[in-house]
Amino acid sequence: MKQLPNILTLLNLTSGLLSIMFTMEGNLDLAAVFILLGASFDAVDGRAARRVGNSSDFGKELDSLADIVTFGTAPMIMLLTTAGHPLVKLFVAIIYLSCAAIRLARFNSEQSKLKVFIGLPVPGAALLSLLAYFEVNRLLVYYIIVIALGILMVSNLRLPNFKNIEPDEE
Numbered sequence: 001m002k003q004l005p006n007i008l009t010l011l012n013l014t015s016g017l018l019s020i021m022f023t024m025e026g027n028l029d030l031a032a033v034f035i036l037l038g039a040s041f042d043a044v045d046g047r048a049a050r051r052v053g054n055s056s057d058f059g060k061e062l063d064s065l066a067d068i069v070t071f072g073t074a075p076m077i078m079l080l081t082t083a084g085h086p087l088v089k090l091f092v093a094i095i096y097l098s099c100a101a102i103r104l105a106r107f108n109s110e111q112s113k114l115k116v117f118i119g120l121p122v123p124g125a126a127l128l129s130l131l132a133y134f135e136v137n138r139l140l141v142y143y144i145i146v147i148a149l150g151i152l153m154v155s156n157l158r159l160p161n162f163k164n165i166e167p168d169e170e
Helices: 004-024 028-052 057-079 086-111 122-135 139-153
Strands: 116-118 158-160
Touching (some): 004 028, 028 057, 057 086, 057 122, 086 122
Antiparallel strands (some): 116 158
């Protein structure tokens, strides 16, 4: 039971890898499903760690490594499949992925105990980038949204941190 949180985190990581694999095979709908599945695992791993008394620096680092794959790399592999100019796509992907890495490192080193998020959390940015991928019909607008999401991840925007709120015990 003590390893359940790490298993959930590894399922998040696996979901990211499967998303990348399905993107490479051209199955973008299934790739998106695996990012969403990864988000589900990410939403419960920290809560599970607190429940079983297994919150640790190791778990926090493992979670960030999984997040950079599932919510940083996988959505940008999808972006690279768009019809845009290769250098523009690469530029946008590098900006987003770099911001995701900075956001995760900053969170782990300075902010994990705060009651608010500073900057848009990486999973939220990934889910919004997925929405834009499927709903925005103009590549330039999609690319601008992705860059804006990257900037929001490293911004000083304060957002509520619902992960630190536990349901009442009855």
